[in-house]
Amino acid sequence: MGQLEATTDTGDVTSLGRPWLMLGVVGLTLLAALGLSLFLPHDRYTRYQQLGDTLHFRSIWAYERIVYDPAPIDIAILGNSRLRAGVSAPGMQAALSNALGREVKVVNLSLPQEGRDAHYALAKVLFEHRPEVQLVILSAIEEMPRQSHPAFGNIADPLDALFAPTLINPSYGENLAFTSFRQLSLAAETALPGAFGIKGFDNAKYLGTDFDTTTSYMSATGNFVDKDTIYSAEELRGPARKRIASITKPVLPELFAANEYAVEYRYTNAIAQLAEDRGARVGFLYLPVFEHQAPLAQEAFYTKLGPVFSATCIADRHEMFSDYGHMNHQGALQVTDYFASALLSQRDLLGISPSRAQRLERAPKVFTICP
Amino acid sequence: MLFNSISFVFVFLPAVVGGYYTLAMSPLAALRRPFLILATLVFYAFAGPSFVALLLGSVVLNFMVAQAIARLSDRENTRSLIVALAVIANLLLLGYFKYFSFVLEALNGILALEFAIERIVLPLGISFFTFQQIGYLVDVSRGRVKAANALDYASFVLFFPQLLAGPIVQYAEVIEQHRRKPAWQEVGRNILIGLTIFAIGLFKKTVIADTLALYAQPVFSAAAEGEPVGFLDTWIAAFAYTAQVYFDFSGYSDMAIGTARMLGITLPLNFLSPLRSSSVVEIWRRWHVTLGRWVQLYLFQPISMPFARAAAHQGLGKYGTLGLCVVIPTMIAMLVVGVWHGAGWTFVVFGLMQGAYMSINEAWAAYRKKARKARKKAGAGPPIWHGPLARGATLVAFVFAILPFGSRSIQALSSLVMASLGGAELIVTPTDWPFGVGTAMLCVGLAYAVIYLLPNSHEIMDRFEPTLDWSRDFSKRAPSPILVRWEISLGWGIATGLALFAGIAFIMRGSAEFIYFNF
Numbered sequence: 001m002g003q004l005e006a007t008t009d010t011g012d013v014t015s016l017g018r019p020w021l022m023l024g025v026v027g028l029t030l031l032a033a034l035g036l037s038l039f040l041p042h043d044r045y046t047r048y049q050q051l052g053d054t055l056h057f058r059s060i061w062a063y064e065r066i067v068y069d070p071a072p073i074d075i076a077i078l079g080n081s082r083l084r085a086g087v088s089a090p091g092m093q094a095a096l097s098n099a100l101g102r103e104v105k106v107v108n109l110s111l112p113q114e115g116r117d118a119h120y121a122l123a124k125v126l127f128e129h130r131p132e133v134q135l136v137i138l139s140a141i142e143e144m145p146r147q148s149h150p151a152f153g154n155i156a157d158p159l160d161a162l163f164a165p166t167l168i169n170p171s172y173g174e175n176l177a178f179t180s181f182r183q184l185s186l187a188a189e190t191a192l193p194g195a196f197g198i199k200g201f202d203n204a205k206y207l208g209t210d211f212d213t214t215t216s217y218m219s220a221t222g223n224f225v226d227k228d229t230i231y232s233a234e235e236l237r238g239p240a241r242k243r244i245a246s247i248t249k250p251v252l253p254e255l256f257a258a259n260e261y262a263v264e265y266r267y268t269n270a271i272a273q274l275a276e277d278r279g280a281r282v283g284f285l286y287l288p289v290f291e292h293q294a295p296l297a298q299e300a301f302y303t304k305l306g307p308v309f310s311a312t313c314i315a316d317r318h319e320m321f322s323d324y325g326h327m328n329h330q331g332a333l334q335v336t337d338y339f340a341s342a343l344l345s346q347r348d349l350l351g352i353s354p355s356r357a358q359r360l361e362r363a364p365k366v367f368t369i370c371p
Numbered sequence: 372m373l374f375n376s377i378s379f380v381f382v383f384l385p386a387v388v389g390g391y392y393t394l395a396m397s398p399l400a401a402l403r404r405p406f407l408i409l410a411t412l413v414f415y416a417f418a419g420p421s422f423v424a425l426l427l428g429s430v431v432l433n434f435m436v437a438q439a440i441a442r443l444s445d446r447e448n449t450r451s452l453i454v455a456l457a458v459i460a461n462l463l464l465l466g467y468f469k470y471f472s473f474v475l476e477a478l479n480g481i482l483a484l485e486f487a488i489e490r491i492v493l494p495l496g497i498s499f500f501t502f503q504q505i506g507y508l509v510d511v512s513r514g515r516v517k518a519a520n521a522l523d524y525a526s527f528v529l530f531f532p533q534l535l536a537g538p539i540v541q542y543a544e545v546i547e548q549h550r551r552k553p554a555w556q557e558v559g560r561n562i563l564i565g566l567t568i569f570a571i572g573l574f575k576k577t578v579i580a581d582t583l584a585l586y587a588q589p590v591f592s593a594a595a596e597g598e599p600v601g602f603l604d605t606w607i608a609a610f611a612y613t614a615q616v617y618f619d620f621s622g623y624s625d626m627a628i629g630t631a632r633m634l635g636i637t638l639p640l641n642f643l644s645p646l647r648s649s650s651v652v653e654i655w656r657r658w659h660v661t662l663g664r665w666v667q668l669y670l671f672q673p674i675s676m677p678f679a680r681a682a683a684h685q686g687l688g689k690y691g692t693l694g695l696c697v698v699i700p701t702m703i704a705m706l707v708v709g710v711w712h713g714a715g716w717t718f719v720v721f722g723l724m725q726g727a728y729m730s731i732n733e734a735w736a737a738y739r740k741k742a743r744k745a746r747k748k749a750g751a752g753p754p755i756w757h758g759p760l761a762r763g764a765t766l767v768a769f770v771f772a773i774l775p776f777g778s779r780s781i782q783a784l785s786s787l788v789m790a791s792l793g794g795a796e797l798i799v800t801p802t803d804w805p806f807g808v809g810t811a812m813l814c815v816g817l818a819y820a821v822i823y824l825l826p827n828s829h830e831i832m833d834r835f836e837p838t839l840d841w842s843r844d845f846s847k848r849a850p851s852p853i854l855v856r857w858e859i860s861l862g863w864g865i866a867t868g869l870a871l872f873a874g875i876a877f878i879m880r881g882s883a884e885f886i887y888f889n890f
Contacts, residue, residue: 019559029868
């Protein structure tokens with residue numbers, strides 16, 4: 001191998017500068033390898049298939065629905081597990097189609113857990129393939145989440161992982177390092193799909209255009225997730241209080257909110273921008289924790305981007321909850337009806353999108369979805 | 372905090388190395404050692420914050436005992452009593468966390484008792500810092516070292532590179548290094564050499580060991596769950612697990628040695644290509660060298676001495692002496708080594724198997740002693756087939772003994788042993804083996820090619836005295852057929868960067884914890 005400088009037979013380092021120069025070479029090589037790995041080509045569908053045995057296994061269906069299913073998408077629900085369990089896309093589709101006298105196609109692409117960056121990754125795919133989308137409904141919760149979504153490293157485009165917020169984003173390093181490994185792995189799997197057991201889209205296994213995310217199901221690990229049992233208030237109260245107690249209030253002054261909630265701010269704005277660029281709109285749906293009626297803590301941030309639909313009015317209705325903060329199937333059907341009615345009262349959301357300036361002028365408000 | 376974590380590689384390590392040298396080169400140089408001790412406590416707190424107090428308590432009590440022993444230098448009996456009590460106290464502490472549940476479970480099983488068994492969480496590194504401190508107490512009582520002052524003692528024990536899984540160092544071999552203020556001229560060199568050793572270790576752990584785990588674990592898990600295992604898959608898994616443990620521990624040792632070196636401390640050798648050995652006795656001299664040294668110094672010798680005296684007194688013959696002076700102490704020592712690795716009957720079996728191997732090894736050596744001498748006298752070397760046969764037999768014996776080491780229960784072990792002896796179908800390929808049996812064999816074959824053909828990390832870093840006494844005692848001990856020596860060059864800089872990249876990238880495959888962290 002080429003010598004940096006002539007060395008002694010023992011390879012001993014006598015010059016002060018040489019070890020530092022060598023450390024620079026090691027560091028640059030590491031950076032170059034990390035950088036190059038980000039550009040390794042691979043099939044995006046393979047990327048989503050990596051989530052097949054995780055909590056996020058239904059994101060494979062989400063990708064298939066967006067990319068492989070020719071049925072249009074007019075409204076996309078894209079949020080956390082509360083939205084996933086709380087809004088029945090087929091139910092909402094039926095309610096809106098009936099009311100408007102035309103078919104309105106609704107999909108619920110939500111993922112379990114919090115983290116707006118993963119919603120952004122899916123929104124990119126959505127807007128890339130679906131110019132017809134008119135409205136994207138995002139989740140909002142009582143206190144804005146700070147964290148990156150655990151699946152972001154799996155589904156993000158490599159450069160999105162690289163240029164993610166670095167300040168107050170503890171997952172930045174892990175996501176970037178994971179992306180490097182993922183790129184190596186995906187490049188190999190894309191090159192040799194048969195060897196890795198990777199399969200292309202199989203219509204026979206596809207869950208269908210109108211898949212409902214609010215019914216009971218078997219998880220990827222084989223656990224039955226029950227969405228039909230009705231629980232008493234007493235059964236729900238303990239876990240709900242525990243959940244509320246675990247919420248961390250803002251730590252930094254409001255002036256630094258965009259830093260404290262860097263992931264949420266960055267990617268919510270980015271999704272709104274994507275939507276605006278394609279003539280679509282965004283809105284937010286807030287489904288509360290059981291017996292927690294508090295309004296959204298950072299409501300003003302969301303209302304600048306789109307209307308906020310709040311369901312705090314259902315917080316006391318134990319018969320609608322399957323656990324501390326998720327609807328059971330019957331609860332989801334009711335929320336879906338309420339939400340469809342609320343959307344119908346804001347018809348501009350379902351029609352031609354006004355410009356951003358007009359939208360800001362009209363200053364969208366917070367709407368309660370309960371009748 | 373794990374060495375094979377992003378937060379360690381990109382946050383903790385740079386911050387500690389940077390902070391240490393910044394202090395060392397400033398007027399606050401005296402604070403560099405307290406800084407390292409504090410960093411060690413932070414490092415430990417990440418692993419288990421609830422046990423920081425236990426660690427500190429253990430350090431303070433052993434320090435005070437050592438002070439007391441030193442003050443009693445002219446009262447041998449009292450000193451011996453204090454040492455004995457301190458050793459017992461240390462072992463009781465270790466025993467409580469490590470063996471209490473197992474003992475209760477065994478009593479329940481054997482005597483049909485009904486003790487309630489609660490799961491006791493094992494404080495990380497307790498086996499290591501307990502053994503290291505016991506060794507120190509014995510050394511102080513024997514006058515090998517003087518009792519340390521508080522800062523020296525804390526530096527000796529609370530040094531994060533070797534706190535969790537060794538090497539088990541001796542006070543005398545590291546303390547001067549801790550005391551010495553690093554010279555600016557050495558900083559870049561130490562960081563470079565340390566980082567290179569660390570990169571090799573990380574690569575071994577995340578790329579090689581964790582890949583082998585994909586082939587070993589499904590079979591051991593299947594056996595644990597009572598599912599059928601086949602003859603071929605059991606042997607593939609046994610070879611894979613042996614290599615996994617090998618690269619896991621040698622990778623860990625490299626990372627510990629490399630991290631310490633970045634801070635200017637050269638640690639003792641801990642792993643010297645043991646699977647290239649031609650006997651099980653030799654394997655244990657080269658596998659976990661510092662534990663072997665500890666066992667030899669503080670366990671085997673104290674046990675074998677009285678036996679040797681008794682043998683001499685009784686006038687026992689060759690084999691009687693061998694039995695009393697070698698076999699019994701070896702069986703006891705290896706039983707301790709076995710259960711040191713874990714509380715369970717499988718580890719007892721593992722220790723006894725290793726003890727039996729070593730005893731047979733020693734007996735064979737004694738039996739062949741005359742023939743060996745005669746051949747030597749005649750100027751003839753061993754027959755050409757001797758070396759490969761000895762290495763092959765040693766490997767197969769060692770791999771067979773890995774079955775209890777990896778088994779989760781005696782039932783699982785018996786199923787694996789039966790399968791390995793042919794009492795099962797030829798192959799029941801686990802469904803979660805990536806790419807099937809052919810790739811499994813290829814991966815395992817590649818791992819053994821690396822073990823037998825390529826130089827180990829210390830040989831690669833031969834020019835830079837990677838461990839204590841490397842050039843004096845070890846560099847010629849286990850030469851690899853292929854010689855590769857790292858040097859200061861552009862090519863090696865790039866190679867090091869690539870190894871580091873692969874090691875870091877593969878962390879995110881979802882690397883398992885180091886196997887030795889469980890001990």
